[in-house]
Amino acid sequence: MGRKILIVEDQADLRKLVRMTLEFGDVEIHEAADGATGLHLARELRPDIVLLDVMMPGELDGYQVCERIKSDETLAGVRVVLLTARGQQTDLEQGRKAGCDAYLVKPFSPLELIDKVEELGRAAKA
Amino acid sequence: MRRRPEASGADTMTLPNSSPLQQAGEPVTRVELLKAFQAAVQTLQASGVTNGFGLTLAQEPISSERLAAVLQSIQDVIYSVSPDGNQILYVSPSAERVYEAKLEDLTGNPRDWFSRINESDRELVRARLPELFRDGRIDLEYRIDLPSGGIRWLRDRMQIVRDEAGRAVRIDGIASDITPQVHADMARELAEGTLRLKDRALESTHNGVVVTDMTNPSQPIIYANPGFERITGYAVADVYGLNCGFLQRDDHKQTGLAELREAIREGRECQVILRNYRKDGSLFWNELSISPVRDNDGRVTHYVGVQNDITERIRQEEELQDRTQRLDAIFAMSPDGFVSFGKEGRVAYVNPAFTRMTGLEPSQVLGDSEAALDARIRDRCDPKAPYRSLIEAPCALQSEESQRAVGGDLLQLMIPERRILSRSVRREEGGAKVLYFRDITRETEVDRMKSEFLSTAAHELRTPMASVFGFSELLLRRDYDEQTRKDLLSTIHRQAGALIHLLNELLDLARIEARAGKDFKVSVQPLRPIVENTVASLLVPNDPRKVVIDLPTTMPHCAVDAEKLQQALTNLLSNAYKYSPGGGEIRLDTVVDDGGRIGIRVSDRGIGMTPEQLSRCFERFYRADASGNIPGTGLGLTLVKEIVEIFGGTIQVESKHGEGTAVTVWLRVAEPEAVAA
Incomplete structure (x- = not known):
């Protein structure tokens, strides 16, 4: 069975970057441009991994979406990677509190992104 | 205190009968007694004592019964001694009372008599005795010791009695008890001395003392001491007869004056502070105490006024008050809050800035203990924020920066509105304490905005950078067809353009703000x-x-x-x-x-x-x-x-x-x- 990845990111170029980086082999990629849509898609699709931008316009920011995914029992096992543009200690801490599995600080290398996703995929199978 | 013996007014007397009295110890014949009495009366007369008894010398001989009775009743001691002083010839019975001894003990050895003189006077008496033989008489004053332990003052007048040939036949003497007079004299002298002392005190005191005559409608000054002259500059002689009002010149509207007049009208004492003027016109503050002097009918006849020049004290008080007012003004205008505690550890002062910051009115907190004030402030703080009680609060030696750095004494007020106060404490020696509050809400807000700006700016820069970095890496690592390559490159180019635009605007903003x-x-x-x-x-x-x-x-x-x-x-x-x-x-x-x-x-x-x-x-x-x-x-x-x-x-x-x-x-x-x- 293929892997399902959801990208929640307000910048169209970044969604495109993530898609181009990860879209090979048996991978299914979905996109959302704001937190609310992202949460909705996560519940509908039950992706293996959610790549979640922290700072998004709209009512829900990345931390809130992450918290809701992690506290939703029907979404148990969904891994969340936070994409943050502020690699400060307090931001990372807030991410951990929200329950994220990993984070990437912008700008990130596509290779780094692939590694993170692979790592989380292996952990999920184990 | 010894009195100088007064010169005796008596002339040398000659006894009509010069036959010696019989020796003491033997019965005295009537005739001898009569002679002795006559001699004694003459002596008495000569010294003026006789009048005291209302006696006149009778033309006719007095009966021996009457003589004995008279001798019994005489208070003074009358005696006769042999001219060589070795034999006591006669002593009147009154000696028993004066010397508090038996007559037979007194008529023994004259040396015993000498030993009865008080030790302090003995030498003087001994030294003066030769006067008796030189001048024929002597007038002495001395003390005798009494067996009961007391002392009696005697005036002892002796005279050498001579016969017609001029030979000394006897020494007659009268000793009078003058103790009451001596005591009265001493008391008088003491009283006079005290008056003199009081006079001296009045003359030398720094206070001005004035006495006014209240029986005269103009209430004139009848006495003023040198202190008055020193204080007012007016010569004492110039103010006699004047009413004290001249000291106020035209400055009549003084509350003290009204108070003074009322006290005088009611005839009681009072103390007021008046603005008075010296002779040279300069002002002095007169702390005046007056008290009435009454006659036997209770009518006020005089007033005694005591002046105290308190100009220097008033000046110091005014200076202190001035200083206090200046400090108050500074504290009142200070944008920073101050609370000061008195020595007893109670809130003694809060300034308006403190009230503005905390909403705590002075009426609410004055008199509060440290703990009570602490509780009030704590109630107004955000309960979620850490609060350090006053006792733990760091002292003012620490700078504000270091306090903030250690997460120090910052108060997060919620009431009356959200504020951040920095608090420091200064402890004075002796337990007084000052709390200092500074409103750093704005600084904190600016700090927060600055760091938010930086982090937002970083975020805004990282987002286009992510596209540039990511897509260029993809292009380097993967093979794409020509169209995709072009598409990715144009994305990179566009995002780089966005970066440049953002940087330009940031720089514009920074330049405008910095150079204003x-x-x-x-x-x-x-x-x-x-x-x-x-x-x-x-x-x-x-x-x-x-x-x-x-x-x-x-x-x-x-x-x-x-x-x-x-x-x-x-x-x-x-x-x-x-x-x-x-x-x-x-x-x-x-x-x-x-x-x-x-x-x-x-x-x-x-x-x-x-x-x-x-x-x-x-x-x-x-x-x-x-x-x-x-x-x-x-x-x-x-x-x-x-x-x-x-x-x-x-x-x-x-x-x-x-x-x-x-x-x-x-x-x-x-x-x-x-x-x-």
Whole structure:
């Protein structure tokens, strides 16, 4: 069975970057441009991994979406990677509190992104 | 105290009968007694004592019974001694009472008699005795010791009795008990001495003392001491007969004077403080105490006034008061809050700034203990924030910075409003303590905004950087067909362009803020060319709309930097295009107000803003566009605002969600005369 990845990111170029980086082999990629849509898609699709931008316009920011995914029992096992543009200690801490599995600080290398996703995929199978 | 013996008024007397009295111890015959009595009476008469008994010398011989009775009743001791002083010939019975001894003991050895003289007087008596033989008589005063332990003062007058041939036959003497007189004299002298002392005291005191005669309607001064002269400068002699009122000169409206008059009317004592004037006209503060002197009927006859010159004290008090007032003024004006505790550890003072900060009125907290005040402040703080009690609070030696660095003594007030106060404590020796509060809400807010700005700026830079970094890496690592490569490269190029734009705007903003317009080339110039140039050079790719310009025929001059105003208007116009993606007219026109200002207005029929978005539109990096589809930095409007404010103008934004936005730049018109178009 293929892997399902959801990208929640307000910048169209970044969604495109993530898609181009990860879209090979048996991978299914979905996109959302704001937190609310992202949460909705996560519940509908039950992706293996959610790549979640922290700072998004709209009512829900990345931390809130992450918290809701992690506290939703029907979404148990969904891994969340936070994409943050502020690699400060307090931001990372807030991410951990929200329950994220990993984070990437912008700008990130596509290779780094692939590694993170692979790592989380292996952990999920184990 | 010895009295000088007075000169005796008695003349040398001659006894009619010179036969010696019989020896003591043997019965005395009547005739001898009579003779002795006569001699004694003569002696008495000579010394004036006789009158005291009301006796007159009888022409006829007195009967021996009467003589004995008289001798019994005489208080003085009458005696006779042999001329060589070795034999006592006679002693009257009164000696028993005076010497408190038996007659037979007294008539023994005359040396015993000598030994009865008080030791302190013995030498003097011994030294003066030769006077008796030189002058024929002597008048002595001395003390004798009594067997009961007391002392009696005697006046002892002796006289040598001679026969017709001039030979000494006897020494007769009278010793009188003068103890009561001596005591009375001593008492009088003591009293006189005391009066003299009192007089001296009055003369030497620093206080002025005045006595006024109250029986005289003008209440004149009848006495003034040298102290009065020293204090007032008036010679004592010059003020006799005057009423004390001259000391006030024309300064009659004094509460002390009314009080004084009332006390005098009621005849009681009082103390007042008066403004008095010295002879040289200078003011002195007179602390005057008066008290009445009454006669036996209780009528006030005099008043004694004691003056105390308290000018120096008043001056010091005034100085202290002045200093206190100055300090109070400083504390009252201080933007920082102060609370001071007295030595007993109670709140003694709070300044207005403290009340402003905490809402705690002086009436609420004065008298509070440290713990009580601490509790009140704690009640007003955010319960979620850590609170350090006053006792643990660091002392003022630590700087504010270091306190903040250690997360120190910051109070997060919730009541009466959100404030952040820094608190420090200064403990004085002796337990007094001062609390110092500083409102650092603004500094903290500025700090917070600065760090938010930096982190937001970093975020805004990282986002396009992520595309540039990510896509270029993909291009390096993977093989893509020509079309994809071109697409990725154009994305990289576009995002790099966005980075440059963002950097430029950040730098513009920083430059404007840092230099506060110092590099602006502001001059008075016509507005029309600037507006027309802006519209002409506006480049809006892929949008067919043209800006509709509606300018009046005459446009005023304003003091502006043409290039910067053009930058501001360009930002406004490009916003109008960006936020009206669905089309609609983009318009530039002008408005005027009553205050001599002109407004350049840019309006669109675009997506508009909600009230919430409107309220935040000047925030840096704030984007009203939630979709992320409209490019921009969120700095455009901030820049416009900064530029316009440097020209002394304002910016006004009106917007309705879904209907469009109008932004007006208001500028002060530099000259009243307009320039023809």
